[in-house]
Amino acid sequence: xxxxxxxxxxxxxxxxxxxxxxxxxxxxxxxxxxxxxxxxxxxxxxxxxxxxxxxxxxxxxxxxxxxxxxxxxxxxxxxxxxxxxxxxxxxxxxxxxxxxxxxxxxxxxxxxxxxxxxxxxxxxxxxxxxxxxxxxxxxxxxxxxxxxxxxxxxxxxxxxxxxxxxxxxxxxxxxxxxxxxxxxxxxxxxxxxxxxxxxxxxxxxxxxxxxxxxxxxxxxxxxxxxxxxxxxxxxxxxxxxxxxxxxxxxxxxxxxxxxxxxxxxxxxxxxxxxxxxxxxxxxxxxxxxxxxxxxxxxxxxxxxxxxxxxxxxxxxxxxxxxxxxxxxxxxxxxxxxxxxxxxxxxxxxxxxxxxxxxxxxxxxxxxxxxxxxxxxxxxxxxxxxxxxxxxxxxxxxxxxxxxxxxxxxxxxxxxxxxxxxxxxxxxxxxxxxxxxxxxxxxxxxxxxxxxxxxxxxxxxxxxxxxxxxxxxxxxxxxxxxxxxxxxxxxxxxxxxxxx
Amino acid sequence: xxxxxxxxxxxxxxxxxxxxxxxxxxxxxxxxxxxxxxxxxxxxxxxxxxxxxxxxxxxxxxxxxxxxxxxxxxxxxxxxxxxxxxxxxxxxxxxxxxxxxxxxxxxxxxxxxxxxxxxxxxxxxxxxxxxxxxxxxxxxxxxxxxxxxxxxxxxxxxxxxxxxxxxxxxxxxxxxxxxxxxxxx
Numbered sequence: 001x002x003x004x005x006x007x008x009x010x011x012x013x014x015x016x017x018x019x020x021x022x023x024x025x026x027x028x029x030x031x032x033x034x035x036x037x038x039x040x041x042x043x044x045x046x047x048x049x050x051x052x053x054x055x056x057x058x059x060x061x062x063x064x065x066x067x068x069x070x071x072x073x074x075x076x077x078x079x080x081x082x083x084x085x086x087x088x089x090x091x092x093x094x095x096x097x098x099x100x101x102x103x104x105x106x107x108x109x110x111x112x113x114x115x116x117x118x119x120x121x122x123x124x125x126x127x128x129x130x131x132x133x134x135x136x137x138x139x140x141x142x143x144x145x146x147x148x149x150x151x152x153x154x155x156x157x158x159x160x161x162x163x164x165x166x167x168x169x170x171x172x173x174x175x176x177x178x179x180x181x182x183x184x185x186x187x188x189x190x191x192x193x194x195x196x197x198x199x200x201x202x203x204x205x206x207x208x209x210x211x212x213x214x215x216x217x218x219x220x221x222x223x224x225x226x227x228x229x230x231x232x233x234x235x236x237x238x239x240x241x242x243x244x245x246x247x248x249x250x251x252x253x254x255x256x257x258x259x260x261x262x263x264x265x266x267x268x269x270x271x272x273x274x275x276x277x278x279x280x281x282x283x284x285x286x287x288x289x290x291x292x293x294x295x296x297x298x299x300x301x302x303x304x305x306x307x308x309x310x311x312x313x314x315x316x317x318x319x320x321x322x323x324x325x326x327x328x329x330x331x332x333x334x335x336x337x338x339x340x341x342x343x344x345x346x347x348x349x350x351x352x353x354x355x356x357x358x359x360x361x362x363x364x365x366x367x368x369x370x371x372x373x374x375x376x377x378x379x380x381x382x383x384x385x386x387x388x389x390x391x392x393x394x395x396x397x398x399x400x401x402x403x404x405x406x407x408x409x410x411x412x413x414x415x416x417x418x419x420x421x422x423x424x425x426x427x428x429x430x431x432x433x434x435x436x437x438x439x440x441x442x443x444x445x446x447x448x449x450x451x452x453x454x455x456x457x458x459x460x461x462x463x464x465x466x467x468x469x470x471x472x473x474x475x476x477x478x479x480x481x482x483x484x485x486x487x488x489x490x491x492x493x494x495x496x497x498x499x
Numbered sequence: 500x501x502x503x504x505x506x507x508x509x510x511x512x513x514x515x516x517x518x519x520x521x522x523x524x525x526x527x528x529x530x531x532x533x534x535x536x537x538x539x540x541x542x543x544x545x546x547x548x549x550x551x552x553x554x555x556x557x558x559x560x561x562x563x564x565x566x567x568x569x570x571x572x573x574x575x576x577x578x579x580x581x582x583x584x585x586x587x588x589x590x591x592x593x594x595x596x597x598x599x600x601x602x603x604x605x606x607x608x609x610x611x612x613x614x615x616x617x618x619x620x621x622x623x624x625x626x627x628x629x630x631x632x633x634x635x636x637x638x639x640x641x642x643x644x645x646x647x648x649x650x651x652x653x654x655x656x657x658x659x660x661x662x663x664x665x666x667x668x669x670x671x672x673x674x675x676x677x678x679x680x681x682x683x684x
Contacts, residue, residue: 156614159618163625167632170540170629170633173636
């Protein structure tokens with residue numbers, strides 16, 4: 001090999017590790033860390049559900065009471081119905097007045113059960129319903145809508161890809177997943193579906209041009225290993241946690257905003273329609289709508305309900321009959337409180353507690369898939385070389401940001417690339433102005449500051465539109481590539497980034 | 500109360516043993532399935548070879564010897580059936596003859612550039628990979644099964660319940676198969 005050829009390669013050869021770990025040890029290690037993190041994650045989700053339940057349940061009961069009382073003015077309401085909110089209040093009252101007469105153990109148990117029970121039951125119902133509704137669609141369905149096509153039988157490279165996929169599936173003991181191609185000019189590859197039986201591998205055509213067979217094999221080994229490890233089900237479980245809280249909040253939004261009502265309508269239409277080709281894509285788009293409930297636009301809409309624009313019909317009605325506005329708000333007050341309070345709880349706990357844990361679970365699955373790729377290909381250098389290549393040239397095909405976590409590398413690559421370009425630019429400006437007069441160097445300094453800010457914004461923009469970013473999860477779902485390469489080095493890879 | 504505790508412990512123990520037993524069954528079935536996969540891939544190779552011969556025989560009229568040796572090796576591999584040592588030897592021979600056929604084809608520029616030939620070459624090398632990967636999967640499955648069988652607590656009852664050790668797939672004649680390449684100038 002010529003010296004220049006070695007220079008032009010994006011990686012460096014490093015000596016093997018002294019403390020080498022077998023890929024089986026490495027897999028066991030990441031499986032253990034998945035278990036630990038999943039347990040923490042479950043605890044956090046349960047805690048959040050309980051906090052929301054404890055607030056929402058009594059407020060909803062109060063809402064029922066008020067609604068019945070108002071209805072009672074114009075309609076005959078049976079006393080049995082009226083008795084429900086009163087009975088509820090009586091049963092939880094002993095806990096609220098502990099200073100007057102200590103509540104008995106039985107009263108405390110009944111009180112807590114009534115405070116938590118209905119909310120927990122509703123949330124479980126919602127999540128079971130969503131689980132059964134979306135499970136068939138799995139995850140990543142929207143990627144198929146980006147112009148995915150079957151491999152061409154007359155294209156040798158694409159046939160080779162189909163073969164590589166089949167080989168890796170045999171190595172993993174799985175049925176071969178379907179293969180589709182995206183004609184995109186950034187190399188990357190993702191896996192979508194709901195499990196080993198209906199998994200589909202989505203490959204960007206550019207990957208085939210950039211990668212040699214070993215690298216393609218490693219990247220697909222990562223994804224097929226991840227199918228075998230059950231990651232599609234885990235990804236689905238992650239999405240359904242967000243779906244459950246998202247739909248709950250959308251339901252609480254429904255009395256106040258039209259957008260929430262139309263989201264619910266779209267979900268029901270999805271539930272009723274027959275499964276067809278685009279069902280998986282529609283599932284994903286509906287899911288994306290649920291998270292709209294936490295946007296500031298939605299809060300503005302609720303504000304509009306309280307104080308409508310004068311030119312809307314609601315606004316005109318409010319201006320004509322001032323009392324109408326008072327009644328409207330007073331009647332829906334408990335629901336409004338329930339809505340805003342649970343939104344605040346979720347907005348604090350989701351990004352601070354649940355989000356990072358979920359991201360860490362997913363990261364441990366990425367390391368696990370890396371070492372599964374090593375097991376399947378028995379070639380740690382293939383995986384390492386694939387990651388280095390993706391760090392240089394990889395990215396996400398346009399429109400695929402929402403599913404970034406299903407790709408072998410995600411937005412961390414774009415961030416890294418933006419930082420690199422910035423560093424090169426700054427070095428360029430610095431070198432060009434070295435030894436110049438002070439005034440010129442000062443101007444250059446200002447330019448560098450401008451570039452730095454632009455670069456930082458660019459790196460920031462890399463994450464926009466991903467599942468993580470849309471749900472305010474600040475941790476990237478992919479581990480930093482350097483760490484992945486480091487773990488591969490322990491498994492015997494001799495390829496790493498240039499220092 | 501004591502009775503309840505004893506019952507609970509017995510139930511837990513039974514549950515644990517059942518899950519260990521089921522784990523062994525699952526692993527053993529995986530081994531069997533992996534074994535049949537090897538056969539599937541070898542069969543695939545046998546099916547591809549007539550296509551290969553048809554594609555090249557027009558060009559390689561002067562290399563009748565090579566073509567015949569490939570056909571013969573294929574016939575022998577099929578004839579060997581389920582006799583494992585004979586089969587392994589015959590399959591090894593088939594691998595060698597197909598390789599020599601491709602080596603000969605290198606000398607014919609028309610054939611080397613032929614799309615059909617390239618596709619067939621890809622198919623055959625992929626099949627070689629599949630055979631290798633199915634063996635690897637078989638050996639990984641055997642290792643998982645044997646480890647589970649030989650470690651506690653399964654080792655206490657596995658032999659009694661008929662969980663025998665499964666053999667690893669090894670090459671009959673490792674030195675010949677690994678084939679130290681002969682480089683001559």
